[in-house]
Amino acid sequence: MQKEKCAHTWQMVNVTPCFIITEKCYHCGKISTYFSTGHNPPMEEYREGEHYWNFMESAQSIHFDLKCTKCNMLVKFDELLGVKMCTGCDENCEANTLLKKLEPERTWVYIAFGCLPVNEKKQLSKEKISILEEYFNQRRKSSKSRIKVISHEIVSNIEDCYAEVIKDVDMLSLTLPEK
């Protein structure tokens, strides 16, 4: 007997507030990003293999998993650092081509990105990206517009991508805003 396939209804679970830490190695120029649940990232330069990491930015974000409310299937999103909206910053980027194609039907391209450097850390699978897309579209409750989630692998240069990242920078700054 064949098991019936569940038409998943996703729900965000295991939501943990955390910080996206960005560091740079001035020897090779690479950027490193990762989640931290602590409030104080290492401010001093430190060595990791061939890299010498220096602190650049700390932004508030969340880590989450998705769970199907019908069949209880849990999908862990440890490899996902965040999502960002493609604004078509690079003419030659494939994400821009996709956005141009989908824009007339109000389908917006969001890039799911993992930790940097890309080839040194585990990245999100295609299956998980399509689950993420399914989740956000279910939540939109709209037939008039949609979200297309793509992997950062499609972006021509993820380190130079100016897509709008959903994260909170400078929330904790005690500096007064400019008038």
Place this chain on the structure above:
Amino acid sequence: MKLQEIIDKVGLKKLTNVEVRNVQGVFISDMLSDVMTNAKSGNLWLTVQTHKNTVSAANLINLAAIVVTHGKEVPQETIDLANRFYVIILGSDLSTYELVSKLIGIGLKP
């Protein structure tokens, strides 16, 4: 409630193009991660954030509109981005809390 009705009754400024939309509920936060976690499609989002990545968050969750409170000036680049992605941004000189008092007055409920 229709967005236009709220704009008229509460006296909100239109900072971007506005189209016909229904508003279902109000969400208040200045954290984008909070919007991504807890806001609901159709919400009116009250915030003091004006960075252009608010457009990214509002568009992802399909919010009805962003209302920037405290009379904060919204940068042109945020407005341009919002217009391109059909995200509506409105403005109010009231504080977030005072605006809530007015929204209750016209019948919006949690």
Place this chain on the structure above:
Amino acid sequence: MAEELKLNLNLKRIKKVLKADVIQGKGLLSTKISGVYASDLVSDVLAYSKSGSVLLTGLCTKQVAISAYLSLFKAIIFIRGKRPNKEILEFAEEKNMIILLTENDMFEACVKIANADSNSISKFVKLIESSEKKNTSVHKFHIDGQDFSNSGLLSTQIKSILQNIGYEPYLIKRVSISAYEGEMNVVMHAKEANLTLNANEKEIQIIINDRGKGIPDIEQAMQAGYSTATEDQRALGFGSGMGLPNIKKNSDELKITSEVGKGTKVEMKFYVIQE
């Protein structure tokens, strides 16, 4: 920039309406507060808030506690069940600050506090005079004609006054509907008006005295469907013509006197039925 909001509330009342837990400063709850500020942005807390306020926030870090302290806040309320760590609690204790926790989200929390504080809504309707003797409560308000952006707020205000006195919900509903219709009539047709609310244990009376063009034919105006609303007003959803008939339906006594070119006086009464 918005003018300062004078709150008529203390933390005890806020604790009650938010069903909040006090985890720091239990002995300081009778402190009066001067305003409510809802934000998660530390820099804005510093820039815009007024001293003596209470901060509502979902951002649970020490920087928030520091900025609240620097801005002379009396208390911090963490929303949606966020729990501050030991470091924040110690800081608050040292600085004599009060910390409350609530499960409400930011909008719910603002709504509950605003509803508990009659002044936060009445800021938008001009309360001229208010007196409360034993068993009677008299409030006088001013209504501006053509002020559509604030229309309906006075009725909300009246409703919360009646709720605070403790009338039976169905009676409050009838009075609120009638007050709303009366208020809308002023906003649509008159230049301005004074509204007097007289509530005691036997009856609730509302008198609206407007300065405006008056009603030439009261009998015609009482018919359902009759409306003199302008096109602009119809576009806002007003002017269905149900105003006066709706007041008649909901009130126990209604008296209208009008002089063309001068104004209209609407007096309505609602009986309080004692159990």
